[in-house]
Amino acid sequence: MKLLIGGYTKKKSTGIYELPLTLAENGLEMQMGPAKEVIKVGGPTYFVQDGKLIFTINNAGAKGGISSFELVNGKYQEKDSYLTPGSSPAYIGINQKKKLLYTANYHTAVLAVFSFDDEGKLTFLDSVTHTADSLGPCPEQADGPHPHFFDQTPQGNLVSCDLGNDCVDFYSFKNNKLHHLAKYQNEPGFGSRHIVYSPDGNYFYVVGELSSKINLVKFDETNWQFKSIATYSTIPDDYSDHNGAAAIKISHDGKFIYTSNRGHDTITVFAVNDDHTLQLRQRISTFGEFPRDFNWDRDEKYVVATNQNSDNATLYTRDAENGCLTPVQKNIFVPEGTRVLFSE
Template structure:
């Protein structure tokens, strides 16, 4: 098992790094090894993998977009790029069965769908640009729409989260064209960032970056009705310093929700009750500053959070029973990390 971490390349980082995850002390202890650069590229703040292919955000100076790399004879080779003038996207999602990629560009307001081949060749299928329909009141919102997420729903429609417009938009890709289906509006100033869905596909949990909240919503993906269940803070009530909620994950069994907090520098753990309301279980430190992303291995036994500002990561053991995280390795050096992905 390996860990891949990418992020900004403004200071020390130069691309995507690989860290081995191995057993020591006769298998009684799991540790992460030393980070080694495997792909040299500008600003791989988000990336996805399909077997021997890696698709990553590429900040190429005055151009931005995505690039593909393929593992050939033990080394990653660049296969293709799709770059345009201006800023790079903030998010890239993947459907490895359909060979589709989904990108959200925070700065330009654009959502895009790409196809890819087994050799990593990229083709733009369609794109749409959000308009300033419901801009929120916060300084980060008044300059326009800011989609921060674009990926598939349980029924394989598409969903985007727009921080500027405080909303979740649903689309369908039909005849290679994106068709808007529905919109769910969060409260003003929520800062809609990322979203996860319950295993049964009847609920979603959307995190607000600017509000540091999680909104639980019941929805029907056939008639597009929405029922706002409840909203929960990811930070303590008495915490008054700046915080930006970032990544949100849901366990495969649907019993636990996890959110990273940049500012409070923690991961908040919620238990999902039978009525899909949430119960706070834990707020655990990330032992660094500005944890934009975290992720777990396929078994969900281990979690790694990376701290962008302090160039370090933390490895946790996860309890499947109560969802709580126990740190088992701290101060793992990784420069400017913003994306965490376990790899076989």
């Protein structure tokens, strides 16, 4: 098993790094080995994988976009790029079956769809640009819409989370064209960032970066009806310093939700009750500063969080019964990490 970690390339980092994950000497626990650069690329703050292909955000100076790399004889080779003048996207999602990629550009407010082939060739299909329909009151929202997520829904539509507009927008994608279907509006200043769904597809949990909250919403994707059920803080009530909630994950069995907190520097664990409401189970340190992303292996037994500002990663084991995390290895050097992926 191995990890791929990428992030900003403003200081020490030069691209995407690979870390081996092997049994420790005691034969009981896993441990991460040293990070080794495997893809040289600018600002791979998010990337996805399809077999031997990696599709990553690429900040190429005056241009930004996405690039594809293929693993050939143990080394990654660049296959294609789609770059345009201006900033790079913040998020890239993938539909491996349909061979589609979805990007959200935080700075330009553009959502885009691409196709790819088995060789990693990229083809632009369509895009839409968010407008300032419902800008929130926070300083981070004053300059316009900021979509931070664009990916699939349970029924195969597409969804974006817009931090600037405090909203979640839904789209269809038919005949290579995007069409707006519906909008769910979060509270002013929520800062909608990422979203996950209950296994039955009838509820979603959207995390707000600016509010450090999770909003539970009952969701009818056929008739586009929404009902806000509850909102939960990802940080303690008495925490007054700056925090930005970031990643959100839901376990495959739908029993636990996890979020990262940049500022409080923790992962918050919630148990999901039978009625889909949440119960706080744990807040655990990431043992570093500014944890943007974390992820788990296929069996959800191991979790790795990466700390962007302190250039380190932490390995945990996850208890499937109570959802809690236990740190087993700390202070693994990884520069400017913002994306964690257990490699296939």
